[in-house]
Amino acid sequence: MINNRFFPEIHGNFGFGCMRLPQKDGEINYDETNRMVDRFIDAGFNYFDTAHGYHGGRSEIAVRECVAKRYKRSEFLLTDKLSTPYFNTEDDVRPMFESQLEACGVDYFDFYLMHAQNANNYVKYTQCKAYETAQKLKEEGLIRHVGLSFHDKPSVLDMILTQHPEIEAVQIQFNYADFNDPAVESRAQYEVCEKHGKPVIIMEPVKGGSLVNLTPEADNIFRSLGGGSNASYALRFAGSFDQVAMVLSGMSSIGQMEDNISSMADFKALNAEEMNAVSRVCGIFKGLNMIPCTTCRYCVTDNECPQNILIPDLFSALNMFEVFKNWNTRFIYNTVLTASGHGKASDCIKCGMCESICPQGLEIRRYLEQVAEVFEKKN
Numbered sequence: 404m405i406n407n408r409f410f411p412e413i414h415g416n417f418g419f420g421c422m423r424l425p426q427k428d429g430e431i432n433y434d435e436t437n438r439m440v441d442r443f444i445d446a447g448f449n450y451f452d453t454a455h456g457y458h459g460g461r462s463e464i465a466v467r468e469c470v471a472k473r474y475k476r477s478e479f480l481l482t483d484k485l486s487t488p489y490f491n492t493e494d495d496v497r498p499m500f501e502s503q504l505e506a507c508g509v510d511y512f513d514f515y516l517m518h519a520q521n522a523n524n525y526v527k528y529t530q531c532k533a534y535e536t537a538q539k540l541k542e543e544g545l546i547r548h549v550g551l552s553f554h555d556k557p558s559v560l561d562m563i564l565t566q567h568p569e570i571e572a573v574q575i576q577f578n579y580a581d582f583n584d585p586a587v588e589s590r591a592q593y594e595v596c597e598k599h600g601k602p603v604i605i606m607e608p609v610k611g612g613s614l615v616n617l618t619p620e621a622d623n624i625f626r627s628l629g630g631g632s633n634a635s636y637a638l639r640f641a642g643s644f645d646q647v648a649m650v651l652s653g654m655s656s657i658g659q660m661e662d663n664i665s666s667m668a669d670f671k672a673l674n675a676e677e678m679n680a681v682s683r684v685c686g687i688f689k690g691l692n693m694i695p696c697t698t699c700r701y702c703v704t705d706n707e708c709p710q711n712i713l714i715p716d717l718f719s720a721l722n723m724f725e726v727f728k729n730w731n732t733r734f735i736y737n738t739v740l741t742a743s744g745h746g747k748a749s750d751c752i753k754c755g756m757c758e759s760i761c762p763q764g765l766e767i768r769r770y771l772e773q774v775a776e777v778f779e780k781k782n
Contacts, residue, residue, distance in 0.1 A: 404447050404491045404520070404668060404669070404670075405670050407648060407649075408648075409572075409602035409648035410548070410572075410602070411647060412480060412513070412547075413449065413480060413648070413649060414447050414449045414450070415447060415448050415451050415643075415667065415668070415670065416642050416647065416648065416649055416650055416667065416670060417448050417450070417477065417638075417649070417650055417652070417663065417664075417667035417668075417670075418448070418450035418452055418482075418604075418649050418650065418651040418652070419439070419440070419443050419450065419451045419452065419651075419652070420452045420456060420651040420652055420653035420654070421451060421452060421453040421462045421465065421466055421653070421759055422452075422453075422454070422458075422462065422653040422699075423440070423653035423654065424436050424458060424462065424520070424654045425464055425655050425656055426653065428657075429462075431458060431461055431462075431465045432440065433465065433468055433469055435656065435657060436465055436469045437469050437473070438657050438698075438763060439471050439472070439654060439656075439657055439660045440470055440474075441629040441685050442657065442660050442661070442664065443615075443660060443664070444474065444478065446664045446668050448664075448667075448668075449478065449479050449480050450479075450480045450481040450482070450649060450681065451466060451470055451479055451480065451481050451482065451749060452481075452651050453466050453482070453483055453484075453507065454483060454484040454486055454518060455483070455484070455486055455489055455499075455503055455506075456486050456488065456489075456704060458666060459704060460506050462507075463503060463507045464506055465482070465504035466481065466507050466508075467506060467507050467508035467509075468508075468763055471507060471508035472508060476509065476510070476622055480513040480514070481507060481509055481512055481513055481514075481748065482512065482513060482514035482515070482516060482517035483503050483507060483512050483514075483515055483516075484515070484516040484517070484552065485499065485500065485516070485517055485518055485528075485533055485537070486518040486560035487516065487518065487519070487524045487527060487528075490531060490533070491531075492531055493530075493531045494565040494681075495531070495597070496500065496531060496532075496537075497536060497540070498624070499573050500515070500536075500545070502609070504545070510545075511544060511545045511546065511547065512545070512546050512549065513547045513548065514546075514550055514572065514662065515537055515540070515541075515548075515549055515550070516545040516549075516550045516552045516572075516574060517533060517534065517549075517551040517552070518551075518552050519552055519553070519554050519701075519762055520551050520552065520553050520555065520559075520560075520563060521553070521554055521555035521559060521762075522556075522559045523759075525559070525563060525669060528773070529748055532566050534549075534569075537549045538569060542640070546754050547573045548572060549569065549570060549571055550570055550573060550574065550604070550649045550743075551563065551567075551570055551573055551574070552573075552574035552575070552604075552606065553573060553575050553592065554576065554762035554763070554764075555764075556588065557591040557592050557594070557614065558597045559586055560573070560575075560592055560596075561595045561598070561599075561640055564595065564596075564601060565599075565654070567768050569601070570601060571601070571602070572601060572602045572603070572604055572648065573601045573602070573603055573604065574594050574603075574605075574651075575589065575592045575593065575596070575604075575605065575606070575753045576589060576602060576605075576606055576607040576697070576762070576763075577589045577592070577593060577603070577605045577606070577607070577608065577641055577647075578605075578607055578608050578609065578610045578614060578637055578640070578641060578685070579614070579636075579637060579640045579641075579681045580610050580613070580614060580685060580688055580695075581607075581610065581695070582685075583685075586696070587695070587763065593646065596646055597646050600649050601646075601680055602646065602647075602648035602649075603605045603646045603647045603648060603649075604647075604648060604649040604651065605641045605642070605647055605649065605650045605651060606651050607697050608637050608638050608640070608641035608642075608650050608651070608652060609637045609638065609652065610637070610695075610697055611635050611696070611697035611698040611699070612637075612698070613635075613693075613697070613722070614633060614634065614637040615632075615633050615634050616633075616723075617684065618687060618691070620687055621684045621687045624680050624683050624684055624687075625680060625684070627680075628676065628680055630677070631662075631665065631666055632662050632666075634652075634659070634662055634663065634666070635662065635663075635665065635666035635761040636673070636681065637682070638650055638652065638663060638666050638667060639666055639667075639670070639671065639672065639673050639677075640673055640678075640681055642667070642672065643672035643673050643678075643742070650667070664748075673734065687688050691725055692725070693722045693725055693731065694718045694721060694722055694765070694770050694773075696714075696718040696719070696722075696763065696765060696770075697707055697762075697763060698718075698719060699715075699762060700761060700763065701720060702714045702715065702756075702757035702761055702767065703715065703757075706756045706757060706759075706760050708746070708756065708757060709752065709754060710746035710750040710751060710752060711744055711745050711746050712745065712746040712747070712750060712751060712771070713740055713741075713745050713750065714757055714767060714771070716740050717736070717740055717741075717771070717774045717778075718749055718770060718774070720732050720735060720736050720740060720758045720778070721770075721773065721775070721777055724777060728737070732778075736778040736780070747775065747779060748771040748772070748774035748775040748778070748779065748780055749771075749775040750756065751768060751771045751772075753768050755768065
């Protein structure tokens, strides 16, 4: 396993993101999560990442039950985040932090991030002195490293890092599909981190699973290499850049865990032939016109859609239809995704609440019109 040159306490360059933990009967499956945690640590890794909003507040509890209660504190590293919905004043920040320590069952966080920073919510973090409070908590030994996660234009990241040179790490969305995408600008964000000398933590390296289930044409490009899985090429692409300290993966099964470990335990950067294959796959993506939703679910968990529309699920259904042209998706749309009180895409009242919180800056209202056009039009 490679040594982490940025943070020696991190084993390797692969982290367990606790945003998409395995489910059973609508709850986190602790038995499966325990197996995944054990396999992850047995493989030599030790970095876990959570946030208060993940799984509706249940991710932190799962970390406590499946990690903190079962392993010595010296055997794992834990990252948590200060998220916008959970504080409104400066006086709220410390109590929120302390409640997170309690929820996770730990006495300190190895990394604590100002969550999902953008031009709008950065104003709130500044007014509430969140960055300053985090530094005080670090001085008290309750945080080892202070960082931020980011979803906005590179110029905004440059401004924040200029104003807060004390930041020790930056978590950005980074994958080969978004690398040169003008909406996400992963490459430019990475270059801002390079400019400021900040280690980069990668989130969404597989783009919420979108880089796993590829079109047959794209899938055949990777198969022709005779190597690993589609996910493995995505993970290794993300880890192939010099400023990257950590690649996070939000895994939902022991099978995904095994596949990811096989790619990252003895990490090798992509070679020239593999990078060329990635470029060819990106070329195929450009012709599909897919909705670039990562299913982070902020639009349905941090905001309550007044029409109760399952926005990420509807986008996923449309993307799957665009890729595979499988009309069974129409049946799922009508009998599952828009049943039990959930609204159809055409029920959108254009309030824009979802767009105000979307980390990708998606034009959700326009995309919902596309969903309605495909799945609700009369035959």
